[in-house]
Amino acid sequence: MPLIYVTSPIHETILSRLAEIGEVRLGYGPHAVAYEAIHNQVDAVFLRGGRISAEMIAASPKLKIVARHGAGYDNVDCEAAADHGVWVTNTPGANQRSVVEHVFALLLSLCRKLPLASEQTRNLIWAEDRLSLTGIELEGRTLGLVGFGNIGSSVAPVAEAFGMKVIFTDPAIDPGSDRRWVDFDTLLSTADVVSLHVPLLQTTRNLIGAPEFAKMKTGAMLINTSRGGVVDEQALVDALKRGKLAGAGADVLAAENIDMINPFAHATPDIANTPNLIVTPHVAGQTDESLLRVGMSALEAIAAVLEGRAPAHPVNQPVAKSLG
Structure with missing residues (x-):
């Protein structure tokens, strides 16, 4: 056998x-x-x-x-x-639907400050500082999808059902084929939420770094369920700490390319300890x-x-x- x-x-x-x-x-x-x-x-x-x-x-x-x-x-x-x-x-x-749902699990957790709310209630804090838990709604906001393949294109209708406006960029798609197509810089400067759906290639490594964060709207959010190396994680932590981004959700880390079992041993400092950053251990497709x-x-x-x-x-x- x-x-x-x-x-x-x-x-x-x-x-x-x-x-x-x-x-x-x-x-x-x-x-x-x-x-x-x-x-x-x-x-x-x-x-x-x-x-x-x-x-x-x-x-x-x-x-x-x-x-x-x-x-x-x-x-x-x-x-x-x-x-x-x-x-x-x-x-x-094969795991398309699971990843799509995880994108919104991360995004809604950020928008409604669920990790902080859960932490406060676990510490028996109920209504002392409820204003700190004030969230935002998705309706009327713009979602920018970087990559519009199987997963990115499946995120779009869910976002639209929430009342979001969807734009995307993808070099493999003819700009004239979809009115939602925009160039990369326009997407960065326009989107309230940027969600990444690209493979890790030489052309996409550190696709989102300090120059890209500078182009994004102050208070925007970033969701990454693709590959860790697509984002310059030190630049991400810096953007979150100085308030350029309101929050970020990541299901992947660059250090997984070094050690898939214990990436934190090789990870960017503070990647797991930045308050407005939610990190999950590469489980977006795990249902x-x-x-x-x-x-x-x-x-x-x-x-x-x-x-x-x-x-x-x-x-x-x-x-x-x-x-x-």
């Missing part, structure tokens, strides 16, 4: 289904096996957390596929995988429903490759090995 390595916890239904098509070894839990201990036997990697480097791929002669549990694949050396005949796949759109959808998509990719078929959502093109 082919050997399938699962790096991090996944939906139990998916784990059971994987066991039907191969021998499963886990990289987590009480019986965790280090990848290095079995690299020469592994046929497929089901990658949720962690990284698959060029060195790991080169040391895995039987490896046929690295199936990402999610849309992002910056934690896999896709070029090295292609050179060694290894497919890399992702699961575009029971989305874990099942994402897991099934990754499982189907592994099954296809192990059966000698091309997967549905490849992000590279293997050149050194034939299928099967």
